[in-house]
Amino acid sequence: MSIITFDNAGKRFGSLDAVKDFSITIKDGEILGLLGPNGAGKTTLMLMMGTVYRPTSGTISVNGYDVVKHPNEVRKLIGIAFQDPRLDGILSAFDVLNWHLKMTTLFDKVERRRRVEDVLKSLDLWEARKKRTWLMSGGMKKKVEDAKILVQRPSIAVFDEPTAFLDVPSRLLVWKMIRQLRDEGSTVIVATNMMDEAERLSERVAIVNKGKLVASETPEQLKGTVKGGEVLELTLNDGSEFKPGLLKEFPEVHDVKQQDNKIMVFLNSGTLLLPKIVDTLSSQGFKIESVRLKEVSLEDVFLTYTGQRLE
Amino acid sequence: MSSSPTLARDLSSPPLAKESSTRLVFQMALRDVSVLFRTPWIIITRSLAFVIQLFVFAFLISGLIHVPGLNFFQYYAVGSVVATIASISFVIGYDIFEEAEEGVLDYLLTLPISRRQFIIGRALGGALRAIIYIIPMFLVVALIEGFAQPLSIISALLSLFLLAFGVTGMSITVAVSVKSANRFDVVLALLELAVSRASTALYPITFMPLYVSVFAPFSPVSFAADSARASLVGFTLDLPAIAGLIAFVVVFLGLGAAFYFRRLEGGIYS
Ligand SMILES: Nc1ncnc2c1ncn2[C@@H]1O[C@H](COP(=O)(O)OP(=O)(O)OP(=O)(O)O)[C@@H](O)[C@H]1O
Numbered sequence: 001m002s003i004i005t006f007d008n009a010g011k012r013f014g015s016l017d018a019v020k021d022f023s024i025t026i027k028d029g030e031i032l033g034l035l036g037p038n039g040a041g042k043t044t045l046m047l048m049m050g051t052v053y054r055p056t057s058g059t060i061s062v063n064g065y066d067v068v069k070h071p072n073e074v075r076k077l078i079g080i081a082f083q084d085p086r087l088d089g090i091l092s093a094f095d096v097l098n099w100h101l102k103m104t105t106l107f108d109k110v111e112r113r114r115r116v117e118d119v120l121k122s123l124d125l126w127e128a129r130k131k132r133t134w135l136m137s138g139g140m141k142k143k144v145e146d147a148k149i150l151v152q153r154p155s156i157a158v159f160d161e162p163t164a165f166l167d168v169p170s171r172l173l174v175w176k177m178i179r180q181l182r183d184e185g186s187t188v189i190v191a192t193n194m195m196d197e198a199e200r201l202s203e204r205v206a207i208v209n210k211g212k213l214v215a216s217e218t219p220e221q222l223k224g225t226v227k228g229g230e231v232l233e234l235t236l237n238d239g240s241e242f243k244p245g246l247l248k249e250f251p252e253v254h255d256v257k258q259q260d261n262k263i264m265v266f267l268n269s270g271t272l273l274l275p276k277i278v279d280t281l282s283s284q285g286f287k288i289e290s291v292r293l294k295e296v297s298l299e300d301v302f303l304t305y306t307g308q309r310l311e
Numbered sequence: 312m313s314s315s316p317t318l319a320r321d322l323s324s325p326p327l328a329k330e331s332s333t334r335l336v337f338q339m340a341l342r343d344v345s346v347l348f349r350t351p352w353i354i355i356t357r358s359l360a361f362v363i364q365l366f367v368f369a370f371l372i373s374g375l376i377h378v379p380g381l382n383f384f385q386y387y388a389v390g391s392v393v394a395t396i397a398s399i400s401f402v403i404g405y406d407i408f409e410e411a412e413e414g415v416l417d418y419l420l421t422l423p424i425s426r427r428q429f430i431i432g433r434a435l436g437g438a439l440r441a442i443i444y445i446i447p448m449f450l451v452v453a454l455i456e457g458f459a460q461p462l463s464i465i466s467a468l469l470s471l472f473l474l475a476f477g478v479t480g481m482s483i484t485v486a487v488s489v490k491s492a493n494r495f496d497v498v499l500a501l502l503e504l505a506v507s508r509a510s511t512a513l514y515p516i517t518f519m520p521l522y523v524s525v526f527a528p529f530s531p532v533s534f535a536a537d538s539a540r541a542s543l544v545g546f547t548l549d550l551p552a553i554a555g556l557i558a559f560v561v562v563f564l565g566l567g568a569a570f571y572f573r574r575l576e577g578g579i580y581s
């Protein structure tokens with residue numbers, strides 16, 4: 001059952017198409033990862049869905065409600081943890097969360113306190129609960145921002161780069177808490193430009209590039225769309241003379257991409273082919289600095305769809 | 312987490328009821344009021360400044376001004392409370408503009424409250440805050456002038472509240488319309504000047520230059536000052552002035568809510 005539908009949605013800021021002809025359906029109860037480079041339009045998509053921006057074209061509906069015609073119904077379903085923490089700096093972490101619950105739920109004081117305490121303790125922020133959020137570190141602020149949605153537990157939970165600025169233990173913890181949210185029935189959307197986050201958290205990954213949807217599948221299916229199943233990464237000392245045609249002669253090679261000195265060869269039977277490729281390149285006078293053969297990763301998928309690397 | 316909390320979705324359905332949207336408007340308003348209580352020293356210092364201004368300046372001027380039938384000190388004392396509440400009410404626009412710059416506005420716009428209710432809540436918060444802010448000054452004036460009639464005090468406060476509510480509506484309208492910081496400051500400062508200086512709050516119309524005296528009677532600050540003085544000094548209701556105040560509120564909040572605020576969109580202002 002789908003709960004959110006983007007139908008040719010677009011958002012123009014002046015002359016810039018931040019999002020263009022974007023269509024996707026999001027299923028009830030799934031974790032969807034929106035993966036895209038900086039400026040791809042992820043935040044704009046989420047804020048249109050959350051009624052903060054009005055789409056300039058197309059429609060978006062949430063649980064059957066059009067975001068423009070019935071914004072209030074939509075707001076009752078969605079909670080957004082913003083990319084940059086959006087906190088009343090003068091308030092303490094406790095008060096920020098308590099106020100958020102007052103505005104978004106009907107819980108009484110006791111239940112609000114129970115939830116806030118629960119989440120702040122899990123995130124190791126209980127000691128700092130009385131600290132004004134403007135005095136908090138970047139990572140602490142970010143955790144308070146995520147905590148808003150973790151205490152609210154909305155039907156549709158949006159996390160915009162939930163683990164940016166977080167240390168490794170905190171990242172793992174936030175991922176776990178997001179999964180719990182989904183286990184309890186929420187639909188979760190996570191915008192990210194981190195491969196591991198998209199891969200480890202999402203059941204489905206939508207790749208967004210330049211405001212457009214370029215692919216959306218499970219991480220496994222996405223990897224399957226990359227021909228060959230293996231990637232040979234070569235680093236040359238000078239890539240300026242390199243021509244992909246040189247390696248495309250081999251029948252096992254499906255695609256070759258180049259970024260400066262880095263050559264990515266998508267192929268099968270990599271172990272057998274490797275010596276031949278090295279020979280071919282050496283005979284043409286290229287010096288090879290490093291060679292790495294690996295299975296296709298989401299990163300490679302991303303590269304084939306967008307022509308860009310993220311990290 | 313040890314215990315897994317119950318889902319909001321189970322508990323908030325059936326959807327938030329009508330009375331809860333009134334509650335949310337009120338919560339929104341309280342948020343602005345509470346800012347005042349986090350910085351109580353502002354009220355104290357401003358009240359002191361007010362008293363000094365009143366005694367030094369008004370006392371001096373009232374010695375120079377002699378209009379038959381007019382106690383200028385009294386006139387000025389009431390008027391300066393009115394002028395103060397007008398300028399304090401403008402602050403809410405700056406608050407909202409700042410929230411937009413910092414992005415907190417985007418967050419507030421995701422909360423389950425309509426745009427209309429959001430703006431009305433904020434205007435109400437700004438107005439209540441302004442009333443609370445001037446209460447000490449109002450008491451000082453009431454005390455020295457011996458305004459002891461509870462009914463006239465209540466009707467004067469009502470005029471002040473209407474003024475504050477209209478001014479907050481106007482200030483918010485500017486804040487959500489002008490999306491450039493420089494222009495916003497200029498527009499709001501000019502409006503503030505126009506509304507409060509070109510008014511009968513501090514000086515009777517006979518003392519004004521012609522070009523001001525043409526507009527002054529129509530300033531909402533004049534309406535509030537005239538009706539507050541009518542109730543406090545004359546124990547009467549200045550009905551045309553009260554009607555003017557209500558019209559002012561309707562224009563900036565009623566019409567704004569009906570046609571304009573619905574279109575309010577997020578995005579960081581620059
Ligand atoms: N309020 C706005 N006004 C004008 N342009 C905007 C606004 N918000 C976003 N943009 C532009 O729209 C494009 C998409 O931005 P968006 O923030 O949606 O990207 P993103 O995918 O979230 O990027 P990031 O990974 O950096 O967060 C960018 O070019 C950005 O400059």
Ligand SMILES: [Mg+2]
Nearest residue numbers: 042043083160
């Ligand atoms: Mg973003």
